Amino acid sequence: MKKCLVTGMPNVGKTCFVINFAEYMGVKELKFHVRQRAGYTAINSYSLSEARKKLISVKENTTKEIQLIKLEINKGKTIRELQLIDSCGLSDGIHPDEEVRLAMARTLRLIRDTEFILHIIDIKNIKNDKKGKDILLPVDRLILDYASMEKKYAILANKMDLSFAEMNLKILKKNIKDIIIIPISALYKEGFKEVKKMVLSYV
């Protein structure tokens, strides 16, 4: 089964995207395979609304365990499977909480080991383009630099429903060339058609 890692900084909407995209792809009940630290995998079933309530939050680093979900995708006459992987978001510097660092370390391993990476960037994290200044936050830049060279890779510019999103998207597109950038709103399920198309080309 092919795997796809959904990654990015904390609170950019990774979990929101995974849940809503799974619903968009026809998943009715979410069976999250949660990989526990001790090494065993537990299966947690949620209804979609339950999952939204319990797993998405305004707090940073809500997700700590690795959450896997299986999608079945019709490609022509065959059904392909794709595992979406949601994990702990990466933040800059040294995080004070050891549990979070441990979770981030697992994400680093996943980034290394997964062939297909969807990098979610919160559109409000895009900075104005001034000479000599990066428009991306350092962690987003790190992920982009590594993954765009080594992996099948796309940026999902999330929270496009926000008011200034358009302007920031323009800046993003102007500064990051030759990389697939798909504007989405994970919350309102916008832009998912394009994501699906891109995922289809991979499975």
Added chain:
Amino acid sequence: MSFKERFTQDYIIEKFTMGEIPIAEAFNKLFNLNEVNINHSYERRIYREERTLNLQPVENKDKNIEEGEKLKRLLEEMDTLIGLEEVKKIVKDYIAFIKVQKLRESYKLKTSPVVMHMIFKGNPGTGKTTMARIIGKIFKEIGYLKGGELIEVERADLVGEYIGHTAQKTRKVVERALGGVLFIDEAYSLARGGEKDFGKECIDTLVKAMEDYKDKLIIILAGYRDEMNYFLKTNPGLASRFAIQIDFPDYSLDELVQIAEIMYKEREYILDDKSKHYIYRILSEIRNKEIINGNARTVRNLVERSIRYHARRIIKMENISRKDLIYIKKEDLLGEEGTDEEMPCNRDAQCR
């Protein structure tokens, strides 16, 4: 990956977990981001971009030199339309094609006939009429059409009530459109009533007109995608005469918001920050409610309604400032008294 590499990597990840190194260092060490001795990832990017820049072919700048100023402006006008990338590309291709044919003619080389009749398939409000109008002007500018005007008609303008009437009516319309674009909206309805219907007479007359006035006008048939496909399938003679078939896909939410902003700008209004945020939600809700996607038409209805509500709101104010006159607020976008239930859905689309 060798054992040694994996071991080194585990060691780095361990150091990160212990809080001894920050994430950037972990990244750089793990993924060898500091090859070529460039440590900082931003500088690395500049380096990479410079490298790729050198590989890119130099753009051919003198390609556009002989284009007239007016044509340039028309093309700009077309480019400011949101989305519609496929159509834009096709139009540009045909401009090139026609220009080359003209040049070949001047050198007494063989030319291929250019037939520019088109089928536009898509939902209401996807820009079919708007695009047809610009195409008329563009093809006038490159000398393919004399007038470039657009005449927009539908079944009732073409089909008459008794035998012979339809042919006469259709011919009149064609004559009026000569030198420009004849745009037939919901053209599939011409095949409505089956064999006995006068729509058939109209189609025959159109086909004949296309022979008679080969390159004197452009006929564009427009309508819903499925209906048009069926219409063409049942009228194969017609289909073969319309080489150019273009899909007008529904606009994405993003594009709709951009269209809204353009519409406000044209009317010299501005969305304030809150309403700019809000218009996404409203458009997304309307879109989910509509049976048929009204696209830019839905946007236009929303824009026009909000301008009415804006007037209703500010007229009650004591002193009306210039700013009040310009800015659209969130409540102007809402339905009556702030309820969402009365959405300005596209009426034509709804009652279908």
